[in-house]
Amino acid sequence: MEHATPPAAAAGGVTATVDLSPAATDLGGAHHLPCGIKQNGGAPVSDYFKPRSTGVEVEGVRVEEAFFRGRKLQGATLALPDGYRGYVLEKKSGGKDKQNSDGEVSNFVARAEFQNITYWNHDTTPSAEDSLPRCFHWLTVANAMHKPVTSEELANMSAMQNQDN
Amino acid sequence: MAEATAAAPPEWATKEPCLMGIDEAGRGPVLGPMVYGCMYCARSYNNTLATLKFADSKTLKEEQREELFESLKVNSSIGWEVDVICPKDLSAKMLKKSKVNLNEISHNSAMGLVRKVLDMGILLAEVYIDTVGDPEKYRIKLTEKFPGIKFVVAKKADSLYPVVSGASIVAKVTRDRALRNWVFDETALNMHMKTGSGYPGDPDTKQWLEDHKHPVFGFPTLVRFSWGTCTPFFKDAVEVTWETDEIDEDATNNGSAKRQVKLSSLGFTGFKRKTEEIESSGKGRCKFFQARKLELVRKFQ
Structure with a gap:
């Protein structure tokens, strides 16, 4: 979900490449389950995983219901914020970059993209306090921290400081 | 009901x-x-x-x-x-x-x-x-x-x-x-209702379970997943581990045995992660990240 530059890029050199150009399938949405499924690959999700709306709304969150492996899951769908897109990445086979002597580079290719994510809890009703919706706060924080400050804002700030003094 | x-x-x-x-x-x-x-x-x-x-x-x-x-x-x-x-x-x-x-x-x-x-x-x-x-x-x-x-x-x-x-x-x-009159929730192909009695000794039931098992999803929701009859059919299914089972185990074993799927096995490695330290993915970071289970990924592999 994050922009594809690895955080350590500046310090330790490039550790992975992500090729987003071939994103062919638009999934619309992706599911985030409260379990680990030890398989890498495709599955007939839409044939077996059938979310339905419960009609219940908790704190403005519309609760959905689905079953997986006999367990009842309750979920909520979150749209990715403007300016962000979700990708399903696949590691390229023989992913080591031969030009890099360290052999440390992994290459990923986008296989699909999505605009919303439904996260599922086992047994607990989704709420704004769940960690996944709260993750989106980081985008706002990061934006505020990294956005370049305009000369106008600087001028305003020094004006305010002068007032305080 | x-x-x-x-x-x-x-x-x-x-x-x-x-x-x-x-x-x-x-x-x-x-x-x-x-x-x-x-x-x-x-x-x-x-x-x-x-x-x-x-x-x-x-x-x-x-x-x-x-x-x-x-x-x-x-x-x-x-x-x-x-x-x-x-x-x-x-x-x-x-x-x-x-x-x-x-x-x-x-x-x-x-x-x-x-x-x-x-x-x-x-x-x-x-x-x-x-x-x-x-x-x-x-x-x-x-x-x-x-x-x-x-x-x-x-x-x-x-x-x-x-x-x-x-x-x-x-x-x-x-x-x-x-x-x-059962209508399957699932839309997989070739499902049928020759279920037999539903008891494990019934060959029709065994055959039905064999015909309808799926490596990822287990069975259609017609099946009671909590029944022991299902267990042998899950042997060659994809392993699924639940976060909620993890909490139970932590509570009873004081965190000594953790079976949660490691993020590293999914191709992501965090910073300074000891192999057994997988409980909180925001570990070692400030509260803001811990509360959101946001981990700093240093290496994509």
């Missing part, structure tokens, strides 16, 4: 003390709903009821049961209700974080029927019911919940009391029909 069968109670049932029988169908099978049924009549009708040949449903053929069910539906001296507990609710309850066992589900269903009939305004005096678990404990539980009603809890109540035999027919026919 009890389904409405009659809008208003029969007049006699609100004026005369009534007897009611409660019985279940489909408690044991690995698939399909479990159905609780009840049948009630005025105390004065009980002798007539005994002449109607409502034997224990298990001793009757399917056509006989269907016929008897139709005849009791049109009998204005008899009232009945059912509670259909679908297999996915059974699985979900038994696989909850705080698990509800089948006896408890059964007790709740039976008590739900009593509550429903009372709420309709029916004068319940005596309730006859097949036991689930210890008969005396069950009787006390029922009596505490509904003081003023006489409960008779017995093994094989369905062959002892005509009113329970009737309830047994209501339950059994409802379950058979539910299976006959």
